[in-house]
Amino acid sequence: ETSSKLLDGKLIAKKIRDEIAGEIDGIKESTGIVPGLAVILVGSRKDSQTYVRNKKKACEDVGIASYEANLAEDCSEEEVMKHISNFNNNPSVHGILVQLPLPRHMNEEKILNAVSIEKDVDGFHPLNIGRLAMQGREPLFVPCTPKGCMELLHRYEIEIKGKRAVVIGRSNIVGMPAALLLQRANATVTMVHSYTKNPEEITKQADIVISAAGVANLVRGSWLKPGAVVVDVGINPVDDTGSARGYRLVGDVCFEEACKVASAITPVPGGVGPMTIAMLLSNTLSSAKRLHELR
Amino acid sequence: ETSSKLLDGKLIAKKIRDEIAGEIDGIKESTGIVPGLAVILVGSRKDSQTYVRNKKKACEDVGIASYEANLAEDCSEEEVMKHISNFNNNPSVHGILVQLPLPRHMNEEKILNAVSIEKDVDGFHPLNIGRLAMQGREPLFVPCTPKGCMELLHRYEIEIKGKRAVVIGRSNIVGMPAALLLQRANATVTMVHSYTKNPEEITKQADIVISAAGVANLVRGSWLKPGAVVVDVGINPVDDTGSARGYRLVGDVCFEEACKVASAITPVPGGVGPMTIAMLLSNTLSSAKRLHELR
Ligand SMILES: NC(=O)C1=CN([C@@H]2O[C@H](COP(=O)(O)OP(=O)(O)OC[C@H]3O[C@@H](n4cnc5c(N)ncnc54)[C@H](OP(=O)(O)O)[C@@H]3O)[C@@H](O)[C@H]2O)C=CC1
Ligand SMILES: NC(=O)C1=CN([C@@H]2O[C@H](COP(=O)(O)OP(=O)(O)OC[C@H]3O[C@@H](n4cnc5c(N)ncnc54)[C@H](OP(=O)(O)O)[C@@H]3O)[C@@H](O)[C@H]2O)C=CC1
Structure with a gap:
């Protein structure tokens, strides 16, 4: 027989998504601001496509606008960098996510480093990780x-x-x-x-x-x-x-x-x-609030 | 009775300093470049003064030029930042060290972050720490x-x-x-x-x-x-x-x-x-080599 309590991620994630949706409604109403998440997908791995689809769907449900760049497996690093740069400069985008893994011919480090630290909702930038490791420092995103x-x-x-x-x-x-x-x-x-x-x-x-x-x-x-x-x-x-x-x-x-x-x-x-996706939404919302200096 | 082997830091550090001195001699001869370390000391704590003096002496012994900025306990954060900025821009300086602890009225994080990552021979910049924490990344300095x-x-x-x-x-x-x-x-x-x-x-x-x-x-x-x-x-x-x-x-x-x-x-x-000081010399030498693209 089972004696463990189940840590029900699905249930808790639903609660968190509801909290986020409520907060986003309030922000839209009072400021007109819509949090936005951009996803860059390179290639056509089935599992990556599924992850990206799930993330888009989750954004929609809570009122986050989603932006997508779908690039061919054999596109150049430069092309990926150009899309990152556009999203970095787009004030409607508050979070940028590069779906991993990237095709083998690309330099993951270089590409991830190109994401503006202020929009790095995945928290993978070494500056974020450094702050996470250090006492008395706060990462922008976890x-x-x-x-x-x-x-x-x-x-x-x-x-x-x-x-x-x-x-x-x-x-x-x-x-x-x-x-x-x-x-x-x-x-x-x-x-x-x-x-x-x-x-x-x-x-x-x-x-x-x-x-x-x-x-x-x-x-x-x-x-x-x-x-x-x-x-x-x-x-x-x-x-x-x-x-x-x-x-x-x-x-x-x-x-x-x-x-x-x-x-x-x-x-x-x-x-x-489900908790992972809820945290992505939470990071995107925090980012929008920080970039627009809300509360 | 003692059964442990002694890990003789003093002896090993001496060996390392000799290796460093030899390498610096070679570099001076072939390129004229002299590695340089700048130390910023704020206030007049006895222990900090001793540490700084020891570091200067160690630099001298291996042929590293040392630069010093001694600031009063009650100087402003701006003044410290100005000195950091000067050292950042000084091509003869390859390593910059802010002696800790700083006086209480100063923001340590802000000041340490001002040191150019390329001259951060202490390796305290969060970007360095992040790279140290991450697989597949290399910190500039440890x-x-x-x-x-x-x-x-x-x-x-x-x-x-x-x-x-x-x-x-x-x-x-x-x-x-x-x-x-x-x-x-x-x-x-x-x-x-x-x-x-x-x-x-x-x-x-x-x-x-x-x-x-x-x-x-x-x-x-x-x-x-x-x-x-x-x-x-x-x-x-x-x-x-x-x-x-x-x-x-x-x-x-x-x-x-x-x-x-x-x-x-x-x-x-x-x-x-003694190993700590030897590594400071080693980091300063590596930095000079990297900044001048030697080997
Ligand atoms: N629920 C979610 O939202 C997510 C789930 N995942 C899942 O989590 C798992 C881990 O993902 P990820 O971190 O990306 O995987 P990686 O393959 O990048 O890392 C696996 C780590 O596990 C260590 N490891 C591998 N085999 C053993 C073993 N037999 N004993 C001890 N340690 C071992 C490796 O050690 P070493 O470093 O020495 O090689 C490595 O550090 C995967 O199943 C992935 O699908 C990932 C992301 C999100
Ligand atoms: N040989 C050398 O070149 C150097 C020597 N030192 C020496 O090393 C020592 C540590 O320096 P530093 O890292 O700057 O010190 P800090 O005071 O910054 O850190 C001390 C750490 O030890 C932990 N700690 C304190 N008491 C205990 C305890 N009773 N049990 C377990 N953990 C404890 C603290 O835990 P928590 O985080 O929970 O508070 C903290 O993480 C000092 O004696 C210092 O003089 C330092 C630098 C160079």
């Missing part, structure tokens, strides 16, 4: 996925200060900023990655586990301390002949086992995924 | 004290990859960048700070301990795993009636106890301190 993890913990009133936390994975967009955020909230953080020996033993010491390794069923029930809180960021396809697509999506955590040990756990799907 | 810790480990051929590491302290200038550097070298890193519960138990799991808490005798022998490597960054005054000054300087680690448990340990003084 990367959406780790921000979504933290927001979920906050909404469920899970204490972080003084707790042991383990983050599995250290990517620039999820693991590393998640570790920095937990540490800012005064958890004692250990970062686990592919060179870590005994990840099971280390993870078992944690009161809070955030897993973003991209490996299905990596975290078993035996990896968890009884009563731990588990946030599963992973989205991993596994074969499933019973499904029409031939696969289904699972997290990094073996849910059936973990839910018997953890005190609280996010489902996949319906956990961190 | 902060001197943590860089000195890593260099000491490298010169003694201490393996880092796959090891458990604990960093005690998470300041912007020591603890946090030290944790990022260990993680870049593929250690599994836990950051311990003042909210950490059971720091002893956590530290005892580490193969490598870097302590930068600023608390004398914090780390006892019982905190260490037998065979651990200990890098003691702390420089803490303790009363000593036997000394002419009435105090002496000790590290964070109780040396008498630790040296019986650790496989290797830095002394205080003569450990990380």
